[in-house]
Amino acid sequence: MPPDLQELVVASWAxxxxxxxxxxxxxxxxxxxVVVKQVELGVDIVSDGEFSKSSWMGYATERLDGVEVRExxxxxxxxxxxxxxxxxxxxxxxxxxxxxxxxxxxxxxETRGRQWSMxxxxxxxxxxxxxxHDAINRDAANLKAAMAAANVEEGFLPVxxxxxxxxxLQNEYYPDEESFFADLAAALKDEYRAIIDAGLICQIDDAYxxxxxxxxxxxxxxxxxxxxxxxxxxxxxxxxxxxxxxxRIRYHVCWGSSNRPHSTDIELAEIVESILKxxxxxxxxxxxxxxxxxxxxxxEDVQLPEGKILMPGVIEHATHVVEHPETVAERIMRFADLxxxxxxxxxxxxxxxxxxxxxxxxxxxxxxxxxxxxASKRLWRR
Numbered sequence: 001m002p003p004d005l006q007e008l009v010v011a012s013w014a015x016x017x018x019x020x021x022x023x024x025x026x027x028x029x030x031x032x033x034v035v036v037k038q039v040e041l042g043v044d045i046v047s048d049g050e051f052s053k054s055s056w057m058g059y060a061t062e063r064l065d066g067v068e069v070r071e072x073x074x075x076x077x078x079x080x081x082x083x084x085x086x087x088x089x090x091x092x093x094x095x096x097x098x099x100x101x102x103x104x105x106x107x108x109x110e111t112r113g114r115q116w117s118m119x120x121x122x123x124x125x126x127x128x129x130x131x132x133h134d135a136i137n138r139d140a141a142n143l144k145a146a147m148a149a150a151n152v153e154e155g156f157l158p159v160x161x162x163x164x165x166x167x168x169l170q171n172e173y174y175p176d177e178e179s180f181f182a183d184l185a186a187a188l189k190d191e192y193r194a195i196i197d198a199g200l201i202c203q204i205d206d207a208y209x210x211x212x213x214x215x216x217x218x219x220x221x222x223x224x225x226x227x228x229x230x231x232x233x234x235x236x237x238x239x240x241x242x243x244x245x246x247x248r249i250r251y252h253v254c255w256g257s258s259n260r261p262h263s264t265d266i267e268l269a270e271i272v273e274s275i276l277k278x279x280x281x282x283x284x285x286x287x288x289x290x291x292x293x294x295x296x297x298x299x300e301d302v303q304l305p306e307g308k309i310l311m312p313g314v315i316e317h318a319t320h321v322v323e324h325p326e327t328v329a330e331r332i333m334r335f336a337d338l339x340x341x342x343x344x345x346x347x348x349x350x351x352x353x354x355x356x357x358x359x360x361x362x363x364x365x366x367x368x369x370x371x372x373x374x375a376s377k378r379l380w381r382r
Contacts, residue, residue, distance in 0.1 A: 001051050005030045013054045027052055028142050035146035042369030045154045048143040056205055057164040061122035063132025064187055068125045085214045086264045123170040128183040130190035140198035157195045161206035163233035185240035192240060196248045203250040209233055211256035213266035230274045238279050246281045254286035257350040259318040268295040272302050286349040287312035299338040310339050313349030315364045317356050322363045328371020341379040346372040
């Protein structure tokens with residue numbers, strides 16, 4: 001995110017912004033700029049860079065009624081580490097020394113925004129309903145205008161899944177998790193529908209579906225309890241998608257995506273059948289990082305349902321190494337050979353914001369486009 005826009009957005013999150021018009025104008029120009037850059041690098045389906053959001057999942061609590069924001073700590077502890085994560089205990093020396101060097105954060109506003117969000121917790125204290133219509137309509141309008149100016153046909157807005165909202169929203173109102181999930185899904189459906197009605201692809205991001213396994217000890221889970229929760233999560237997603245066209249929906253799963261050991265990640269084979277039950281046409285699954293790249297082999301045994309599309313991550317965001325286009329092409333072709341060349345779209349493991357320096361992120365996206373071009377020529381030459 002451009003530094004001047006960071007300052008405006010963080011001031012807005014913190015209730016310190018005096019000129020909302022200035023934020024609106026800068027958001028429009030920033031989205032236009034980021035779309036043009038994507039098109040220049042060869043990206044076919046563009047996004048808005050998520051510039052308006054406080055975080056990929058926490059933003060949703062700002063668009064819900066029935067939520068109270070309190071001073072305190074959220075799912076991070078006082079030192080800013082994720083509580084209850086086995087990685088943090090098994091590699092405590094690493095985390096003590098690495099700190100924010102695990103990822104790249106822009107100086108100033110980006111760091112201040114992270115600190116601000118970490119010092120607050122969101123609590124459901126009443127019935128959850130959606131109140132973010134103005135915000136999502138603004139985001140959709142900004143992207144549509146940028147696409148028209150850049151002469152690009154397809155764009156998507158990333159939004160959050162119910163389970164990933166649950167990870168940052170404490171419940172003090174609902175009697176059980178089922179009713180909590182049900183109202184979350186019903187509220188978020190307004191956002192999903194608004195994106196599709198605007199003619200955009202709705203991408204539902206759900207890092208916590210896989211990432212929740214790492215907090216099993218805190219939640220008292222064994223594998224069965226975790227899978228039961230995954231099933232409940234998928235049921236909630238589908239409730240939120242009911243009646244919406246599958247061909248305008250993408251579902252994204254990753255493993256939290258920070259640059260750390262990930263030694264206790266749940267394996268894809270354990271959750272892939274649940275992922276495929278989500279009523280989306282396209283499934284985006286992290287597949288480029290060193291812990292999960294081998295899992296392309298899962299598709300030797302699991303059949304992609306007819307009419308569905310697999311969008312594996314073929315570049316990753318958690319290191320600053322820029323993938324060679326040939327590496328990208330090889331990754332794409334592995335999946336194409338297993339599920340069919342017409343059923344694969346090349347994607348990223350996750351978002352880049354706060355994880356890769358912008359220069360590195362753009363270079364990675366360029367490698368993605370170049371690698372996809374190489375793979376396409378080889379696959380259609382056969």
